[in-house]
Amino acid sequence: MSSLFRLLALPVLLSASLAGAAEPLLLQPAQIxxxxxxxxxxxxxxxxxxxxxxxxxxxxxxxMRIVTAPVGGMIESLSVAPGTSVRRGQxxxxxxxxxxxxxxxxxxxxxxxxxxxxxxxxxxxQLFSEGLIAESRLQATRAAAGQAAAQASERQQGLxxxxxxxxxxxxxxxxxxxxxxxxxxxxxxxxxxxxxSALIYRIAKLSPLWLEIQxxxxxxxxxxxxxxxxxxxxxxxxxxxxxxxxxDPASQTVLLRAxxxxxxxxxxxxxxxxxxxxxxxxxxxRLPAAALIREQGKTLVFVQTASSxxxxxxxxxxxxxxxxxxxxxxxxxxxxxxxVAVKGLSGLKAMLTGVGK
Numbered sequence: 001m002s003s004l005f006r007l008l009a010l011p012v013l014l015s016a017s018l019a020g021a022a023e024p025l026l027l028q029p030a031q032i033x034x035x036x037x038x039x040x041x042x043x044x045x046x047x048x049x050x051x052x053x054x055x056x057x058x059x060x061x062x063x064m065r066i067v068t069a070p071v072g073g074m075i076e077s078l079s080v081a082p083g084t085s086v087r088r089g090q091x092x093x094x095x096x097x098x099x100x101x102x103x104x105x106x107x108x109x110x111x112x113x114x115x116x117x118x119x120x121x122x123x124x125x126q127l128f129s130e131g132l133i134a135e136s137r138l139q140a141t142r143a144a145a146g147q148a149a150a151q152a153s154e155r156q157q158g159l160x161x162x163x164x165x166x167x168x169x170x171x172x173x174x175x176x177x178x179x180x181x182x183x184x185x186x187x188x189x190x191x192x193x194x195x196x197s198a199l200i201y202r203i204a205k206l207s208p209l210w211l212e213i214q215x216x217x218x219x220x221x222x223x224x225x226x227x228x229x230x231x232x233x234x235x236x237x238x239x240x241x242x243x244x245x246x247x248d249p250a251s252q253t254v255l256l257r258a259x260x261x262x263x264x265x266x267x268x269x270x271x272x273x274x275x276x277x278x279x280x281x282x283x284x285x286r287l288p289a290a291a292l293i294r295e296q297g298k299t300l301v302f303v304q305t306a307s308s309x310x311x312x313x314x315x316x317x318x319x320x321x322x323x324x325x326x327x328x329x330x331x332x333x334x335x336x337x338x339x340v341a342v343k344g345l346s347g348l349k350a351m352l353t354g355v356g357k
Contacts, residue, residue, distance in 0.1 A: 025351055028311040037344030039304050042285050042334050052232045052274035052330075053323050055213040055258075057267045063205040065178045069198045070161060073097030075188050076172045082186050086177040086203060093200050094172040107155045114152040117145040181205040184269060207264040211238065213256040213275055217247055219322045220254035222332070223277060229258040232274040236263035240277070277322065286330050291342045292319070293349055301331070302348045304339040314341065316352050 027037070077094040080086055124141040127133045187199030194200075211229065223243055230237045238260035247254055258275070260267065267273075293300050298318050306313040319333030334340060341348060 024305055024313045024315045025348070026311050026313050029309075032312060032344075035344040035347035037348065038342055039339040040288070040291075040342050042287070042336055042338045042340060052276055053213050053215050053219070053256075055211045055273050055275045057269050057271040057273065058210040058212055059184075059204040059206065059269050060208065060210050060259075063179075063181070064184075065181070065203050066199055067092060067175050067177065067201040067203065069095055069175075069188075069194045069196055069200060070173065071095075071097045071099040071103070072195045073099065073173070073193070075190055075192050075194065075200075078186070078188075078190055080183050080201070082183050084183045086181060086183060088177055088180050090177045091174045092177050092183075093175040095175060095194075096172045099196075100173055103155070103159050107152070107159050110148070110152040110155045114145070114148040117141075117148040121145040175200060177201075177203055179203060179205060204269070206269070208238075208259050208261040209264040209267055209269070211258040211260060211273075211275060213258060213277075214248075214251065214253040215256050215277070216321075216323065217252055217254055218320075219277075220244070220256060222320055222322070223256065227277060229260075230276045231260075231267075232276055234263070234266070236260060236266060285332075285334050285336065286328055287334070287340060288342050289324065289327050289329050290345070291340050292321075292329065292331075293345050295349070299331075301334060302341040302345060302352075303334065304341065307339075314348055314352075316348075 027035075073095045074097075075093065076096045078092070079090075080092050086092060121141050124133060124138050128135065128138045181203045182205075183201050184204050185199070185202035187201065188194055211231075213229070215223065220243060223240060225240050225243060227240045228237060229240060238258045240256055241259050242257040244255035244257075256277075287301070291301050293302075295316075299321055300316045301319055302314045303317050304312050305315050317333060319331040322330040322332055324330070
């Protein structure tokens with residue numbers, strides 16, 4: 001029997017009785033050297049960054065509006081450009097439109113026709129009260145007046161939806177901003193002919209903002225609404241407001257949504273960033289991927305719980321993986337200043353799981 005085998009045999013036999021209880025395992029310095037076990041201090045990574053998840057900055061739906069061409073026409077003037085602040089009701093563009101003239105003409109005609117039918121109705125009501133006309137004629141006049149009034153109301157509503165000033169023929173349509181905000185997008189050019197519903201401007205209020213985060217399923221399963229979110233490399237923070245219930249089949253990720261209020265002015269809609277999702281108990285730490293082992297569906301690390309001249313004690317501890325990038329992972333389950341094994345894990349695993357029973 002070789003000296004190395006004799007050195008390791010006793011701990012392996014001892015571990016057989018401890019495997020089920022996951023009790024600490026004491027290794028002598030010579031054993032640690034023979035197994036090639038090396039440890040690192042948790043929280044001592046060179047970059048000091050926590051694990052991050054990719055995210056995209058979005059404007060909440062209720063804070064965005066669009067200015068469209070209500071009817072077909074030609075863009076006669078554009079008063080603002082992307083990045084400009086606008087006020088609610090401020091005229092941002094003017095549209096010259098023959099179709100608008102037609103709408104104005106139709107409204108004037110229908111209004112005149114309705115007024116005439118109302119006069120006829122009053123006359124026939126008077127004649128009927130004096131017994132000069134039959135009731136059937138009064139009913140026909142009343143029906144015609146009601147139909148004319150309904151048509152006039154319909155065309156008035158169509159004119160209002162088009163943004164055309166009633167009772168005034170000619171002149172371009174003034175298109176105004178529906179909210180206070182920032183112009184994000186300009187969809188047309190001066191002199192361009194457009195159809196109805198063509199995008200003229202996209203306007204949004206930029207505080208607060210949303211962050212749409214892509215998280216691995218294993219990470220998302222442990223997250224809850226209200227947990228803190230911090231943008232990597234800055235002091236801007238927010239909180240989770242939604243955790244998706246569907247998994248993207250291609251990337252196997254879950255969509256998270258966070259809201260950022262204070263500091264939102266430093267973000268730009270459409271910007272791609274990285275975020276850190278805080279662990280609920282503050283034990284989120286970054287480790288080398290080599291520090292993890294998987295045993296019976298669990299992810300474990302070996303924590304060095306004691307050390308002296310006589311040796312070091314190691315204990316297996318389950319952790320939850322929050323994110324992974326490259327050769328590093330972010331886990332929940334260890335705290336800063338603890339020591340975990342990063343090399344020689346196969347020997348530790350053999351001892352602690354009772355290989356050779």
